[in-house]
Amino acid sequence: MIEPPSRTATPQRELEPPVRHPDAPAPGTVLPSHYENCVACGPSHPTGLRLVSTAGPDVTITGEFTVTRDHQGAPGLAHGGVLALALDETLGGLAWLLRKPMVTGRLETDYIRHVPVGTTLSLEARCLGFAGRRMYAKAVGRLSGRVALRASAVFVVVPPEHFVEHGTDMTAENVHDYEVNP
Numbered sequence: 001m002i003e004p005p006s007r008t009a010t011p012q013r014e015l016e017p018p019v020r021h022p023d024a025p026a027p028g029t030v031l032p033s034h035y036e037n038c039v040a041c042g043p044s045h046p047t048g049l050r051l052v053s054t055a056g057p058d059v060t061i062t063g064e065f066t067v068t069r070d071h072q073g074a075p076g077l078a079h080g081g082v083l084a085l086a087l088d089e090t091l092g093g094l095a096w097l098l099r100k101p102m103v104t105g106r107l108e109t110d111y112i113r114h115v116p117v118g119t120t121l122s123l124e125a126r127c128l129g130f131a132g133r134r135m136y137a138k139a140v141g142r143l144s145g146r147v148a149l150r151a152s153a154v155f156v157v158v159p160p161e162h163f164v165e166h167g168t169d170m171t172a173e174n175v176h177d178y179e180v181n182p
């Protein structure tokens, strides 16, 4: 089946430039976990990545996570799906700067170098812009400065009610906490 071009993570037309929200956390601010049980950033998740993200300048995010034995695919090496998770979370962190709830629609990942247990991956995500509800972004993961991963993604802006309707524990009242008290 041929995919519609609108699904690829390569923009098919000129994008509206991203605008950093006036209430976005200042560059250098360490972002809180958006959900304590999140497998990527949650401090309460027993085997999660504990990924820590920081607001960057413009519409950029940096992130770090240390690969442990809980994240292996082959012995001593990070699982590719776990690495995609780290990229997804860092890209998703752009929502803090845009102040728009969004979900991953598409994540295209290039695995360039293996990522051993015990190493710390440095991640960087950058918003390219918008086409309607679609947000296009790119991310890179580095090990000691050397590029190990690259990703291109499309996130789709959703109403906060998306999380009430489809998830658990979110109510019409508390879902808006993100907007007033991130």
Ligand SMILES: CCCCCCCCCCCCCCCC(=O)SCCNC(=O)CCNC(=O)[C@H](O)C(C)(C)COP(=O)(O)OP(=O)(O)OC[C@H]1O[C@@H](n2cnc3c(N)ncnc32)[C@H](O)[C@@H]1OP(=O)(O)O
Residues within 6 Å of the ligand: 006, 007, 008, 034, 088, 089, 090, 091, 092, 093, 095, 096, 099, 100, 101, 102, 103, 104, 105, 106, 131, 132, 133, 134, 154, 156, 158, 178, 179, 182
């Ligand atoms: C106030 C804020 C503070 C925020 C502070 C919190 C910070 C928080 C940090 C979180 C960090 C977590 C980062 C992990 C983020 C996940 O992992 S999210 C979980 C994984 N993703 C999902 O579960 C999404 C599942 N998919 C869906 O729910 C639905 O398909 C979607 C994506 C909402 C779209 O459905 P829909 O709303 O009915 O929209 P639809 O009309 O189909 O599409 C709208 C547009 O998007 C495009 N589109 C739809 N799907 C796709 C796709 N897969 N690929 C490309 N384009 C697509 C369509 O082509 C359409 O484009 P236009 O024709 O309008 O130009």
